[in-house]
Amino acid sequence: MITTPRLQLLPCRPEHFAAMLQPDLPALAQLLHVEPDIDWLQQDLVWEVVSQAAQFLTEHPEAAHWWLYFFIHAEYQQVVGVGGFKGPPTQGTVELGYSIAPHFRQQGYATEATRGMLQFAFDHPEILQVLAHTLPGINYSTQVLAKTGFTFQQVIEDPEDGLVWQWRLLKPDYSV
Known part of the structure; x- marks a missing residue:
């Protein structure tokens, strides 16, 4: 788990993926x-991707920390977003992404989770750089990344x- 001042970033496990693939999302909330x-x-989630991700994680459990995370507000116990990495490191590089629930946007959660x-x-010493992709044009995601x-x-x-x-x-450019 990754913790920040307001959030707990909980890695998605096979049982979470199984619950996401059920039509009853309250089962995921309970889990x-x-x-x-x-x-x-x-x-927000593309369900075909969820199914493929579940299969990948079942076959590669060591990749769990380089995959999907739930962003849970520590005090209110609400999922404010999801995100994570788009797979294990490759040649010193990982790519990250995120999505914040509509009613939690513009409150700093994307920046904090990032x-x-x-x-x-x-x-992780092997990570030399982190990549991210956004839609073209200035938007909230580009502002988060610049910040x-x-x-x-x-x-x-x-x-x-x-x-x-x-x-x-780049890792040398990163400071807390």
Whole structure:
């Protein structure tokens, strides 16, 4: 688990994926010990990806910390977002991403979760850089990335999302 001042970033385990694949999301809420107001997850998560991620994690349990996390508000026990890494490190690089529940946006949770994930990543000696992708244009995600030290690198073509902006933070440039 990754902890920040207000959040607990809980890694998604196979039993969480199994609960997410059920039509009854309150089962997931019960498993996470959080308020059952998590219906927004059905809109934010691509369920085909959840199924593939569940299969991957079953086959590679060592990758759990480089995968999906639930962002749980420590005091209110509510899921305020999800995010994490897009797989284990490759050649010293991990990519992170996140999504904040609509009614928790613009309250600093994305920035706080990103800082927690960066600290986690850079605590691993093999991690030399962290990448992130955003939709093109200035938006809340680009502001979060800039605020946490990332710099814009280039526009790239993502096979699923089309044109995206690539951001990078090098380990020597990172400071808490």
